[in-house]
Amino acid sequence: MTGLDAAALRIDTTKPHPARVYDWFLGGKDNYPVDEEMAKQLLALDARGKEMAQVNRAFMHRATRWLGARGLRQYLDIGTGIPTEPNLHQIAQRVAPESRVVYCDNDPIVLAHADALLRGTPEGLTEYIQADAREPRTIIERAADLLDFTEPVALSLVALLHFVDDEDGAYELISRLMEPLPSGSYLVVSHVTGDFDPEGAAKARALYRAGGSTLRPRSREEFARFFDGFELVEPGVSLTADWHPELGAVVETTGDDPIPGYGAVARKL
Template sequence: MTGQDSAAVHIDTSKPHPARMYDWFLGGKDNYPVDEEMAKQLLALDARGRDMARVNRAYMHRATRWLGAAGVRQYLDIGTGIPTEPNLHQIAQQVAPESRIVYCDNDPIVLAHAEALLRSTPEGATEYIQADARDPEMILERAGKILDFSRPVALSLLALLHFVDDEDGAYELVGRLVRQLAPGSYLVLSQTTGDFDPEKAAQARAMYAARGLTLRPRSREEFTRFFDGLDLVEPGVSLTAEWHPELGGAIQVTGDGPIPGYAGVARVR
């Protein structure tokens, strides 16, 4: 790991963390009672919480396959989350063993399990850096030791931006990262929305705020703004479950109505 010591990890279990709640929704064991408690409260608000996590994970699999087929061989995945196989690097290196992947997250429990993210093919490379998404300069500096930013890179921020409010510079953050990317790179995003049930979205946002956490659902228009100046690939901004379903990983969901999330991939000019 890049300058990190997993033996010195301190995990704060006094309040829930989105990465650990995501792990709970996916059926993982790397979470704590405080995470499970809030996850269950979110399920009481919308019983499809597990489906939301699974649909987003399946989108990551499809997007990575698509990118690999498009010739991408470098990936920067910010907001990695707790390892859940297959991880992004496993899919990317199945397509092209020489692929190079840098993961980044700010939850110490991800650091504690980072060895699972570092099992690269001999031809390629994987690395993990511990940093906050709101510190793009540190991320770019450390990632630049593994990735060649003069060549195309897929920048992945999946289920991350709804934890960064507009006032905290969400659009500026994405813009700063994208400016580092060479032409032919890609921006890969997904995030939750309140378009289909604004009342539930407002309740979820209040639930997060009561625990000192940020949740910022965005409308389709607000989400699309992240791609300003880039060329969206087909089918453009879509529901997360509907982005290139032919690439596999369809998830059977419960209940009626769409899973409330958008996704998109755009090419850097």
């Protein structure tokens, strides 16, 4: 990626942004008072907010290791968020230095840090494209210039789809992004759920709506629909914290209730 357009870098600090709220939960510094305020309001609903972000991040690490061990060398990560090490490309390129990783996000603050932080191995490729997740055609066209779509690609949508409502085409987005990818490609998704605390999830959704954003927690059944037509790998749909813990990056959590998120990986036949 070269050259940062001044208009594209115009950051709105008057409203909380999901990527910056997530950054605050992960202990990052690329957020603003409005994001911290939103994060603290979410913590009032569930004090394990930071643990949720860490568990989700750890799922991404384990899923990437799992894919790399099975020969995946190309990754398309949509909804990248503010870079927090280790990033997906660092995990993938530790397994195989020649791995090619393309990140995609539409948040100006992510763009501002992309050049400095998303640097990979000389043998591989690490690139960033700016596009909205709800513009799958644009994403695919740009990614096709960087990845070889005749070889399998891992499409990563980690902690993204709960920010896309049904009426905005969340399920259609999956089919439009996966359709151009060849057989043997994989879909990686993690997602927040309200199954264990419907009242708290409804309050969180209202907080995001008041801040000008969408939050759409989904049930286990609704989450599983994202994988219709694909072959789920073991253990199928599981709690994010429970997906292949033997691969490391397991987060110690507090309390007896599960961290409210699902994760799964599936193969395109």
